[in-house]
Amino acid sequence: MSRMQLTLLRYSDTNWYRWVVFATVVSGTFMVNVDSSIVNVALPVLERDFHAGPEVLQWVISSYLLMITGVLPIVGGLSDRLDRKVVFMAGVGIFTVGSILCALSDSILQLILFRIFQSIGGAIIMGNVMSIVSHIFPTGKRGRPLGLVGSVVAAGTIVGPSLGGILISLYSWRAIFWVNLPIGLISFATSAFVLMAIRSNKPLHRFDTLGAGLFFIGIVCLMLFISEGPKWGWRGIQSILEITVSSISLSGFIWRELKAHNPVIELPLFRSGAFTLGNLTGYLSYVVMMFPGILLPLYMHDVLQIPTAHIGLLLTPQAICMIIFSPVGGWFADKFGTNWPATTGFLFATLGLGLMSMLNTASSYVDIVIALSVFGLGMGLFTSPNNVSVLESVPIEKSGLTGSLMATVRNFGRVSGVAISVLLLQISGSDLKTIQGFTHAFSFAFKIVVVIGVIGTFLTIIRFTVHRKIRQPSDGL
Structure with missing residues (x-):
């Protein structure tokens, strides 16, 4: 063992070292989440520069999402077999190089291909952040840092569009990829010096x-x-x-x-009730989370005729509440267990969806802000305890695979939420081109998603009766 590794091992049980490691790895996940939303604002510029239609441009976003979802469990399984420090640094390196290649693209085809390469690095980063945090922080102290991971994810999603708009207006669309270079270099360098080797004691088997x-x-x-x-x-x-x-x-x-x-995925893990119910309720939470993001902007524009600049501001209360209450939910999980805060969170989220279903042609800005705030509060309280419940229901050496599966569930839930929300509008039987018709379809869609929220709340309550798997003393580093 090198002198550096011995020094890091000496400090591994100190609280300050754990938070230094936390700051190091979340810088990577912040970069990935910024990039997942920053490209959206560049689509009109890409359409002009590359003379490409929407049917082609959509693959700049879709290819990134599809590749991440497809490879997450794979890289999670590999990271459980290898040194997570090396795997994480490889992910940061691939993502940074992919960002440079995207910035240098001369055609829309090149941009799509380089986005696929970039997404592989993003998947590696996303699949290892929660695993590394789980290794560094002991059982009973993981709720707060895992809650803050949720806040960082939400913050990255918020910052992306606004940062993208500023960079594109000042420079060009290429700047939204160049901005990843300094973040990536800092993350790679600090990972090399700060992270200690995190390996499974199990022998390496054929993949x-x-x-x-x-x-x-x-x-x-x-x-x-x-x-x-x-x-x-x-x-x-x-x-x-x-x-x-x-x-x-x-x-x-x-x-x-x-x-x-x-x-690749050990199916016996799903024999654990906490593991299975945690992933199922996590999936439902991301399905319902997409409804406000997809349907509310259309409602505000088509029904209330709110200016575009105001629509962006009106959507921020949800994200702000999630940033605030994600670490609160994690703190509750550490103090009182995961079931109560998760159930309370999903209940508040469902209440927020119910308030959205009552929005109509006479609703005000205040009505929208209250509904989104209640929903964001609920999602913030739910997400952190749910993540802790899933991660602590499996052996620590499987945390890489578990973190990857959770990220896969998150992406899959988002895609499902988009498709389901659009489908519900279409099958509502209303004329979406009229204000009254769209309002009726909007209310119909949210009444259905309230039912999904009730199901999610019920499933979190069921976990009270599930005997959680007790971790072994080997859960430490």
Whole structure:
């Protein structure tokens, strides 16, 4: 063991060192989340510069999301077999190089391909942040830092569009990728000096390449079906082809994982009630989280005719409340356990959705702010305890895979939420081109998502009856 590693090991039990490591790794996840939203504001400029239509431009965003979701469990499984410090640094390096390549792109095809390369680094970062935090902080003290991870994710999502607008107006669209260079270099350098080696004591086994391939094909085809189904038509030939390939691939993946000696995803993990219910309620939380983001801007523009500049400001209370209450939820989880704050959080989120379902043609700015604030408060209280519950329901050596699965669930929930929200508008039976018709469709969609919120709350209550798996003393570093 090197002198540096011995020094870091000496300080590994100190509180200040844990927070230094936390600051180091969350800088990477902040960069990834900024980049996931910063590109949206550049689409009109990309359309002009590359003379590309919306059907092509959408892949600048979709390819990034699809690749991250498809490879997250794969990189999570690999990080559990390797040194998480090295894997995390590799992710930061790939993401930074990918950002440089995106900034130097000369065609829309190059930009899409480089975004795919960049997303691999993003997946590696996202799949290791919660794992490293779980290793550094002991059981009973993880709620607060994991809650702050949620705040950083929300902050990155908020900063992205506004930062992108400023950079594009001052420089060009290429600046939104160049901005990742200094952040990436700082994150890489500090990781090299601050992070200690984090390895599993288990021997390295052959990686299940076939299982990884089947999962990747299955999940990508499923996400394409969900995200593009409204445009293709749910009974269209493309939709049928995608869902068929997805079903075959995922069925083959499950069959393979049940027989493989070293599976990509250890399906027995789902025998844990806390693990299964935590991921299921997490998925539902991200589904409902997309409804305000997709439907409220349309409602405010088409029904209340609110100026675009005001719409952006009116959407911020949700994110602000999530930033504030995510660490609060984590603190409650450390003090009182995960079930009470998670249940209370989902209940408040459902209440917020109910308030949104009552918005109409006469609603005011205050009505919107109150509804979004209650919803953001609930999501903030729910997310951190739920993450703690899932991470502490599995052995610490599986935290890389678990963190990756949670990030996969997050992305999958977001894509599902977008598709479901649009689908509910379409099947409401209302004329979306009229104010009254859109208002009726908007209310219909939110009444349905309130039902989803009630189901999520009920599932969090069920966890009170689930015997949580007790960790072994080897959970430490």
